[in-house]
Each structure stands twice: as structure tokens, then as C-alpha cells.
Amino acid sequence: AQKITQTQPGMFVQEKEAVTLDCTYDTSDQSYGLFWYKQPSSGEMIFLIYQGSYDEQNATEGRYSLNFQKARKSANLVISASQLGDSAMYFCAMRADRGSTLGRLYFGRGTQLTVWP
Amino acid sequence: SQTIHQWPATLVQPVGSPLSLECTVEGTSNPNLYWYRQAAGRGLQLLFYSVGIGQISSEVPQNLSASRPQDRQFILSSKKLLLSDSGFYLCAWSVLGNIQYFGAGTRLSVL
Numbered sequence: 001a002q003k004i005t006q007t008q009p010g011m012f013v014q015e016k017e018a019v020t021l022d023c024t025y026d027t028s029d030q031s032y033g034l035f036w037y038k039q040p041s042s043g044e045m046i047f048l049i050y051q052g053s054y055d056e057q058n059a060t061e062g063r064y065s066l067n068f069q070k071a072r073k074s075a076n077l078v079i080s081a082s083q084l085g086d087s088a089m090y091f092c093a094m095r096a097d098r099g100s101t102l103g104r105l106y107f108g109r110g111t112q113l114t115v116w117p
Numbered sequence: 118s119q120t121i122h123q124w125p126a127t128l129v130q131p132v133g134s135p136l137s138l139e140c141t142v143e144g145t146s147n148p149n150l151y152w153y154r155q156a157a158g159r160g161l162q163l164l165f166y167s168v169g170i171g172q173i174s175s176e177v178p179q180n181l182s183a184s185r186p187q188d189r190q191f192i193l194s195s196k197k198l199l200l201s202d203s204g205f206y207l208c209a210w211s212v213l214g215n216i217q218y219f220g221a222g223t224r225l226s227v228l
Contacts (some may be wrong), residue, residue, distance in 0.1 A: 033215075035216070035217075037219075043205055043221065043222040043224070044219060044220070044222060045161075045207060045209070045219035045222075046219075047216055047217070047218060047219075061214065091128075091160060091161070094121070094200045095214065097214075103149050103162075103166070103168075103211055103213070103214025103215075103217075104163055104214075105133055105163070105217055106149075106177075107160035107161045108160055109159060109160045110159075112161055
């Protein structure tokens with residue numbers, strides 16, 4: 001079974017500082033994908049960053065980077081230079097790459113990030 | 118570029134009434150399509166997914182059904198809504214099961 005754990009229900013960071021949102025996963029698959037999504041108060045899920053299980057380098061997208069530690073089964077999101085607009089719920093998700101659920105995403109319960117001035 | 122449209126944005130329905138939520142995707146062919154539900158303060162639960170026209174897979178037994186009458190159209194329905202059907206419903210698409218892109222969602226309140 002696939003499982004995603006986000007242990008931080010809420011995080012606070014000051015504007016312009018960096019913040020790390022934790023995510024651990026559990027899977028018996030060798031091939032899988034890891035994703036981070038941002039959900040502002042409007043509700044839309046916005047894709048941020050993707051890491052494949054065979055990617056040797058950590059993924060980066062602008063101010064977002066994914067700290068992928070395969071042996072520890074962790075995929076933490078690092079946001080550098082936080083902005084007030086980064087305040088939102090952040091979800092970690094994993095894609096199972098085998099079986100009838102190909103393409104299905106398993107989501108964590110999310111971390112509410114608040115950026116203060 | 119690809120876009121996904123989902124409507125309505127909000128919906129208030131009485132218990133026992135029917136439901137129809139629509140999702141359409143533009144700019145891509147033969148996408149995988151997904152319906153999720155999000156309860157307040159929770160993560161997303163996959164309800165249905167489809168890899169092609171008329172091909173629907175259900176993840177959890179429930180009061181809802183889904184249909185895909187056209188390649189880029191995905192519809193979530195119910196004949197009789199329950200109070201427990203209230204929530205935030207999100208449609209998503211992907212190509213070959215890769216990155217999923219979501220619509221803006223529908224907030225459904227069943228009273």
C-alpha cells in the first residue's frame with residue numbers, strides 16, 4: 001500500500017526566509033513519482049514540482065526545490081525567499097507506477113504554511 | 118496550451134436532489150481524467166478515474182457515479198444526494214498518468 005505522511009499540520013515563516021515542509025512516503029514500488037501541490041484559500045490545486053524515483057538530482061523549479069532522500073523515503077519541499085503569497089496549504093503526493101491504479105496520486109493530509117511580514 | 122474547466126464553482130442542493138458536475142479539458146487528446154473529493158481540512162480522496170471514453174474506474178463505493186461521454190469531458194453525477202456528499206470536488210487531467218493538473222473545484226453543500 002502507498003502512504004504519504006506530512007507531520008506538520010502548520011508552519012510559520014517570516015517573509016524572505018526559507019522554509020522546509022516535510023514529507024515521508026511508503027511504497028514497495030521501485031518506480032514512483034513524488035509531487036508537491038499548493039492549495040490557496042481559493043481551493044485550486046496548483047502543481048509545484050515533481051521528482052521521479054530514478055532521478056539522481058533533486059528537482060528545482062524557481063524558488064521551490066525538492067530535497068529527495070530515497071533511502072530515508074523523504075521528499076521535503078524547500079521554499080526559498082518566502083513571499084506573503086506563499087501562504088497556503090501544501091500537499092505532498094505520490095504516484096504509483098504499477099498495477100491498475102497507474103497514474104493515481106496518493107495525497108498527504110497537508111501542511112498549512114503561513115508567511116508573516 | 119492545455120486548460121481545464123470545471124463548473125459550477127459553488128452549488129447548494131437539498132438532500133435527495135440530483136447532481137451533475139462537469140469537467141472539460143482543452144488542448145490535449147486522450148487525457149486521463151480524475152474526480153477527487155476533499156473534505157474540510159483533509160487531503161484528496163480519489164473517487165473515479167478514466168483512461169478513455171466510456172472507461173470509468175471507481176475507487177470507493179459511494180452514492181456517486183461518473184461518465185465520460187466524450188474524450189475531454191468528465192461528468193460526476195448522483196441521482197439522490199446525501200448530506201455526506203458535501204465537500205469540495207476537484208477534476209484533474211494527466212497525459213499517460215504523469216503530472217496531474219487540476220480544475221478550480223466545485224464546493225458542494227447538501228442541506
